[in-house]
Amino acid sequence: MQPNNITWLALWKISNTIQERGIGLKMLSFLKNNIQHIGIAVNGINDSVAPLYKALGYKVDESRHYYVTNQYSDIKLLKSPKGYTFPITFPTGLTWKQLGRQQLSKCALKDFLPAKNLMGFTKTPTYFINRYINHPFYDYSIYRIAGNLDLNDGLIVTRIDSYEDSKVLRIVDFLGDPRILALVGTGISELMIKESIEYADFWSYGVKDVYLKKSGFQWIDSKSKVIVPTLFEPFVAANITIKIAYKFNSLPDDLFNIYKADGDQDRPNLIV
Numbered sequence: 001m002q003p004n005n006i007t008w009l010a011l012w013k014i015s016n017t018i019q020e021r022g023i024g025l026k027m028l029s030f031l032k033n034n035i036q037h038i039g040i041a042v043n044g045i046n047d048s049v050a051p052l053y054k055a056l057g058y059k060v061d062e063s064r065h066y067y068v069t070n071q072y073s074d075i076k077l078l079k080s081p082k083g084y085t086f087p088i089t090f091p092t093g094l095t096w097k098q099l100g101r102q103q104l105s106k107c108a109l110k111d112f113l114p115a116k117n118l119m120g121f122t123k124t125p126t127y128f129i130n131r132y133i134n135h136p137f138y139d140y141s142i143y144r145i146a147g148n149l150d151l152n153d154g155l156i157v158t159r160i161d162s163y164e165d166s167k168v169l170r171i172v173d174f175l176g177d178p179r180i181l182a183l184v185g186t187g188i189s190e191l192m193i194k195e196s197i198e199y200a201d202f203w204s205y206g207v208k209d210v211y212l213k214k215s216g217f218q219w220i221d222s223k224s225k226v227i228v229p230t231l232f233e234p235f236v237a238a239n240i241t242i243k244i245a246y247k248f249n250s251l252p253d254d255l256f257n258i259y260k261a262d263g264d265q266d267r268p269n270l271i272v
Contacts (some may be wrong), residue, residue, distance in 0.1 A: 004122075007035055009042035028056075039256075041246035043263030053245040063242040063258060064209075066217040067201040067228045070192040076166045077198055079227035079237065088220040093183030095190060096143035096156070096261040101133050104142065111153055114177040121128035123175050125155075131261070132157055132173070137268045139170070145180055145187060154180040156187075157261065160195060161232040168232070169200035178207045182214035198238075201228060201267070205244055206257035233269035 014023055017140050032040065043063070045053065050060050057255025069075065071088040078086065098109070138159050145154040162170045168190060174181065188200050202217060209219060220228045222241040231259040242265065244258055254262035260266050 005035075005037045007031060007037040007040045007041065007175055007265040010091070011044075014106075022092035029261050037249075040245060041244070041256075042262065043242065043244050043258055043260075045230045045243045045245055045263045046080045047243075050243060050245070051085075056069060056247070058243045058245040058247040060243065061205065062222075063223070063260075064242055065201060065207040065209075065220050065228060065230065065242075066212050066241070067199050067220055068188065068216045068218065069199045070189075070197050072193060073196065075176065075198065077163060077168065077229055077237070081225050084226060087216055089189040089216040090185040090214065091189070091190070092185035092215050093180075094113055094146045094186060096145055096184075099142050099144055101129055104129050104133070107144075107155075112155055112176045113152065115261045117227040123173075123192070125197035128155060128157065128173075138266075143187065145176070145184060147176070147180055147183070151177050151180055152185075156184065158191070158200075159266075160197070163229075163235045167196060168229075169201060170260065170266070172266045174257075178211055178257060181207060182211040186217035188215065199228065201226070202255065203230075203260040205259075211231045 009028075009261070010089050012024070012027070032258075045060075067078075067087070067123045068087040068089050069078070071132075075086060091155035104125045109122065109124055113122060117190075120224065128142055132138075132142055133257065140157055143156050144154065147153045154174060156171060157170060158169050161170055169188070171188075173268055191197070192200060202212070204212075212219075220226055222239045224239060227237060229240055230238055231238075246256060246258075248256070
């Protein structure tokens with residue numbers, strides 16, 4: 001177990017045959033006391049348990065849903081009021097370089113870390129190989145984003161969802177200084193054109209809005225009249241909310257970022 005481990009919680013359910021009260025809290029307490037970690041987080045909680053996490057000292061918030069469209073694609077899955085103009089990518093940054101297993105294994109972690117990694121934890125190239133390249137069901141792609149004189153490079157992970165004859169690019173993970181996300185416009189645009197993508201979306205927490213805006217992304221609130229579907233297994237033509245909760249032992253939480261594939265949010269719901 002890594003000493004700077006973040007423990008991610010997933011969905012759990014207590015059997016109806018278990019009569020002991022408070023067993024869920026006891027399970028969480030056991031995990032906290034027996035698994036080495038610097039923090040515990042959960043990506044996706046419902047309204048009923050949010051007060052419980054708050055009472056336990058967790059920070060409870062919502063992830064943000066950003067999207068951008070392919071200006072050369074017909075809009076079929078997105079819905080909007082009459083006269084609405086969908087956001088398109090801005091030509092920022094350079095072309096992405098796709099990385100395979102061997103290329104990832106040769107990557108040096110220092111090439112992607114922010115100058116001050118104050119949180120004391122990070123994902124590694126090995127994590128990206130095991131989480132994405134080795135995934136038994138989803139076909140993920142991993143790209144290297146070129147930084148500049150002030151920034152190291154970044155790693156970004158994508159996969160494609162489809163419904164009927166439309167395709168959507170999901171950005172599910174990122175490693176690097178979040179400022180690099182201001183430099184992803186060119187890479188996303190090229191990929192959407194190549195794959196005939198209708199729109200790309202990106203769920204994130206803790207990333208400053210200004211970085212994503214510079215690449216053309218727009219934040220969509222769950223109550224917006226513009227519909228940007230997230231659920232594809234099965235497909236649901238509606239906006240959703242993803243609530244998160246996290247708690248660190250003694251480290252500041254203002255630099256903590258959460259992406260779609262953290263925890264169990266980017267999991268198969270249908271296996272065919």
